Amino acid sequence: GRELDAAFFARWMTASADAVAREADRLTELDSAIGDADHGGNMRRGFEAVRGELAEEVPGTPGAVLMTAGRKLVSTVGGASGPLYGTLLRRTGKALGSAERVSGEDLADALRTGIDAVAQLGGAAAGDKTMLDALFPAVAALADSGGEDFGAARDAAERGAEETVPMQARKGRASYLGERSIGHRDPGATSAALLVAALAEADGA
Ligand code: ADP
Ligand code: MG
Ligand code: MG
Numbered sequence: 687g688r689e690l691d692a693a694f695f696a697r698w699m700t701a702s703a704d705a706v707a708r709e710a711d712r713l714t715e716l717d718s719a720i721g722d723a724d725h726g727g728n729m730r731r732g733f734e735a736v737r738g739e740l741a742e743e744v745p746g747t748p749g750a751v752l753m754t755a756g757r758k759l760v761s762t763v764g765g766a767s768g769p770l771y772g773t774l775l776r777r778t779g780k781a782l783g784s785a786e787r788v789s790g791e792d793l794a795d796a797l798r799t800g801i802d803a804v805a806q807l808g809g810a811a812a813g814d815k816t817m818l819d820a821l822f823p824a825v826a827a828l829a830d831s832g833g834e835d836f837g838a839a840r841d842a843a844e845r846g847a848e849e850t851v852p853m854q855a856r857k858g859r860a861s862y863l864g865e866r867s868i869g870h871r872d873p874g875a876t877s878a879a880l881l882v883a884a885l886a887e888a889d890g891a
Contacts, residue, residue, distance in 0.1 A: 695751035701884035703733035720860040752779030777803040790833025815853035817874035843882035
């Protein structure tokens with residue numbers, strides 16, 4: 687099994703910042719169809735701030751890296767995605783505790799806690815056409831493999847994001863469109879799949 691240290695989690699956050707910067711225009715384009723065309727900018731601003739913070743100093747434990755990153759997202763992203771991703775990382779980090787190294791199974795358990803906190807904060811469930819539609823299948827795939835198969839988590843997140851296309855949005859701005867939200871891929875599910883892909887990338891999968 688893996689022993690994931692603070693440097694691994696810093697790599698994950700940096701790979702996330704890279705992916706978000708690379709795909710920012712696409713995220714904004716998706717958000718222009720069913721939202722207010724700021725998701726790429728929101729995510730890029732937040733993750734560049736995370737990158738800057740971690741470039742100054744990497745906290746000593748996996749949990750502290752994620753809590754620091756989550757706090758940064760909350761303080762730099764004004765949109766719905768700031769508090770939601772901030773909660774995901776802060777609560778996942780908190781669940782990892784103060785261990786210097788964690789296993790893949792520890793990470794799967796902690797992510798489950800973080801994702802449940804996002805669902806509680808935003809009041810969304812599976813099928814509501816949100817970031818959760820990528821995050822739920824990703825953590826299920828990771829847990830199913832005993833925390834071993836990061837590539838399966840990446841693929842499940844990507845499939846989950848694609849499956850938001852025929853859904854009608856029931857939470858967030860896109861829900862204001864009612865049935866007109868059908869036929870578009872959710873921007874937040876798309877960015878969530880990027881973050882899970884970055885996790886697999888940090889792992890070398
Ligand atoms: P805003 O909608 O405030 O402009 P963003 O555009 O940055 O914020 O983020 C929009 C994304 O946030 C949506 O595509 C969706 O995935 C996610 N989202 C919005 N509301 C919720 C919610 N209540 N629960 C989970 N995710 C949500
Ligand atoms: Mg938006
Ligand atoms: Mg907005």
